[in-house]
Amino acid sequence: MIILSIILIITGVFFFFTATFGLLRFPDFYSRLQATGKGDTLGSLLMLAGLALYNLSSGISLASILVSVKLLLIAVFIFIANPTATHALTRAGQDAGVEPWTKEEKSK
Amino acid sequence: MIKDFDNIIIKTVCRILTPFLQIFALYVIAHGHYSPGGGFQGGCILGASFILLVIAYDIDTVKKRMSEKLNTVMCSLGVIIYAGIGLTCLILGANYLDYGILHRVLPVDAVKARAMGTLGIEIGVGITVMSVMISIFLNIASGGKHEEGAID
Known part of the structure; x- marks a missing residue:
């Protein structure tokens, strides 16, 4: 049982790591939210x-x-709330007029 | 400047989660002497559940459930509970907020009376903290006008 819990916690830490990596490296608001929203939810569930x-x-x-x-x-609360x-953050960003990142914008 | 934020996902989730938040707040208040928590923390969670409703719906929806008048009355009621328990101890001949003496008026022994006194104090603190949180948020969010939507 301990081995199973260690495997679950390490998988959770891995998902947290990828979420933070995405938050730091992705180019714009929406893709960063996508990384943290999914990664944090799954990571905290597993942990x-x-x-x-x-x-x-x-x-x-x-x-x-x-x-x-x-x-x-x-875990159930996080699964609903996160x-x-x-x-809500994405909708607020869309309403405030945040433009999604495109390749053309970068080449300018 | 908040536009018409008519979003069914956010509204539904906030409506479903609010009762559980409030039950958790009552748990934090009632369980305060055995685990982290107490009157201030539980009152803050209770107030935050109403603030969540203001954000997801609007101020009028919350004022239907918790009117300005009721809010002010509860704000004073918590202080009255706190000071009343303290003064009861004083009248019974002990120090202010020395709950052990309450066994003369409660049908329990001194140790239980101390625990009951602490619980009463925390309930009073929780009620006041909740009302003050709601009141501060409503006044700041609407610029003191308490109208629906939000700040212009």
Whole structure:
């Protein structure tokens, strides 16, 4: 069980890393939002699932199951809230008139 | 300057999430002596749930649920709960906010009375913090006019 949770946490860290890499290297507002919106959601889901499993590995009792259920509730909350926040930011950017990046603009 | 932001995804998610936010805020207030949290933090989350509704809908929707009058009354009510518990301790012969003495008026022993007194104080603080948060946000967001939409 510990090995499975370690695998989940390392995968989550990898997705966080790619999300941050995309945030730093992508050219414009929308593609940066796309990187962080997807990467952060999946990364935190995997890390919270790994932590819930790790918490159960030291012995299954009522208290540890309760803590794991709370962690999974946080994961459900992030799964709903994070894409919505990304959507709201994108809409706000579109309404404020942020132009998407194109290749022609770069060659100027 | 906020345009007509008629977006069904944001509105639906905010409407669904708000009750869970408020339950979590009550949990933070009630569970404050065993885990991180307490009156201030829970009150801030309660206020933030209303601010989320203002952002997703508009000010009128929130004022239908939490009118200006009710908000002001609750703002004072929290302070009255706080000061009332403190003064009850004073009247019963202990120091201000020395909850142990409350076992003379509550049907529990001194240790339980101390815990109950702390919970009462945190409820009072939570109510006041929530109302003040909503009031500050509404006044800043509408320039003091409390009209729908937002700042021009």
